[in-house]
Amino acid sequence: MVGYNDEIKEEVRNSNDIVDVISKYVPLKRRGRIFFGLCPFHSEKSPSFSVKAEEQFFYCFGCHAGGDVFTFISKIENLSFKESVEFLAERANIKLPVTDNYKDDPKAQLKDRMFAIHADTTMFYHERLYKPLAKIAQDYVKQRKLDNKTLKSFKIGYSGEKNELYKFLKFKGYSDKEIESTQLCFKVDSGEYIDKFRKRLMFPIMNVTGKVMAFGGRRLEENNSAKYLNSNESLIFQKKSNLFALNLAKNSNSRTLILVEGYMDVISLHQRGITNAVASLGTALTEEQGKLIRRYSDKVVLSYDSDRSTDKMQY
Numbered sequence: 001m002v003g004y005n006d007e008i009k010e011e012v013r014n015s016n017d018i019v020d021v022i023s024k025y026v027p028l029k030r031r032g033r034i035f036f037g038l039c040p041f042h043s044e045k046s047p048s049f050s051v052k053a054e055e056q057f058f059y060c061f062g063c064h065a066g067g068d069v070f071t072f073i074s075k076i077e078n079l080s081f082k083e084s085v086e087f088l089a090e091r092a093n094i095k096l097p098v099t100d101n102y103k104d105d106p107k108a109q110l111k112d113r114m115f116a117i118h119a120d121t122t123m124f125y126h127e128r129l130y131k132p133l134a135k136i137a138q139d140y141v142k143q144r145k146l147d148n149k150t151l152k153s154f155k156i157g158y159s160g161e162k163n164e165l166y167k168f169l170k171f172k173g174y175s176d177k178e179i180e181s182t183q184l185c186f187k188v189d190s191g192e193y194i195d196k197f198r199k200r201l202m203f204p205i206m207n208v209t210g211k212v213m214a215f216g217g218r219r220l221e222e223n224n225s226a227k228y229l230n231s232n233e234s235l236i237f238q239k240k241s242n243l244f245a246l247n248l249a250k251n252s253n254s255r256t257l258i259l260v261e262g263y264m265d266v267i268s269l270h271q272r273g274i275t276n277a278v279a280s281l282g283t284a285l286t287e288e289q290g291k292l293i294r295r296y297s298d299k300v301v302l303s304y305d306s307d308r309s310t311d312k313m314q315y
């Protein structure tokens with residue numbers, strides 16, 4: 001089987017009502033039997049984008065974009081048709097069969113393993129934050145007034161010492177090659193593996209679908225290592241085309257995004273109920289990030305601080 005068969009596609013389609021799906025991206029207003037909104041695919045001031053619930057179709061009278069729920073998702077999320085089936089299957093909790101494509105695609109398989117490593121690592125770091133050995137991290141979190149709900153929703157964690165993560169991942173059955181591909185652990189001259197992040201407060205970086213693909217780690221001990229350390233770019237992580245917390249901010253029901261500088265700024269704002277804040281993952285904003293922002297918002301508020309102190313957001 002190369003793609004997914006019609007039966008499974010139908011099941012996924014039926015489990016994702018088009019009005020429901022599109023409403024997450026475009027505010028829709030009902031006019032009789034048709035829903036209208038501002039087209040996300042071209043720029044306009046009066047709504048010519050229509051969605052018909054009965055037919056499960058959308059159509060724009062301005063730019064003539066149209067199709068079913070798969071077409072919509074592949075256009076708005078920049079996904080292939082197959083990926084849009086997977087995206088919507090995940091949304092509806094439908095387990096898809098393995099396709100032949102996948103069996104013959106070592107890169108797709110490695111990507112899945114890398115996502116699995118990141119998911120396991122997130123849990124490893126997060127659970128560790130609650131242990132007595134994480135006192136330094138707990139003190140910091142307390143000082144920054146982060147509550148438990150915030151720690152849970154951002155899956156904040158505390159990284160281990162030396163090669164604790166490496167040992168954990170080996171115990172979980174990952175190969176050295178898979179672990180190396182994530183660059184979360186690296187081999188030193190002696191042939192041993194060392195964790196990249198050690199004794200840092202860990203912020204998982206998620207893609208728009210909420211899958212962890214990288215980490216940012218804040219130094220907790222006073223030493224001369226970098227204050228913030230980020231994951232290296234990899235098969236599943238490109239810094240320039242992602243924004244921190246977009247997976248949460250895109251569900252905030254606001255068509256405005258607030259762009260701030262750092263992880264802690266975003267987290268503090270979300271904790272105060274300002275859930276449409278995101279952060280770029282480097283210093284300069286890239287074109288790809290700009291496109292991403294445009295896809296999820298009509299307005300951006302920049303809140304960069306050129307001479308920032310780390311305690312800026314602490315009121």
Ligand SMILES: [Zn+2]
Pocket residue numbers: 039040041042049060061062063064065
């Ligand atoms: Zn249009």
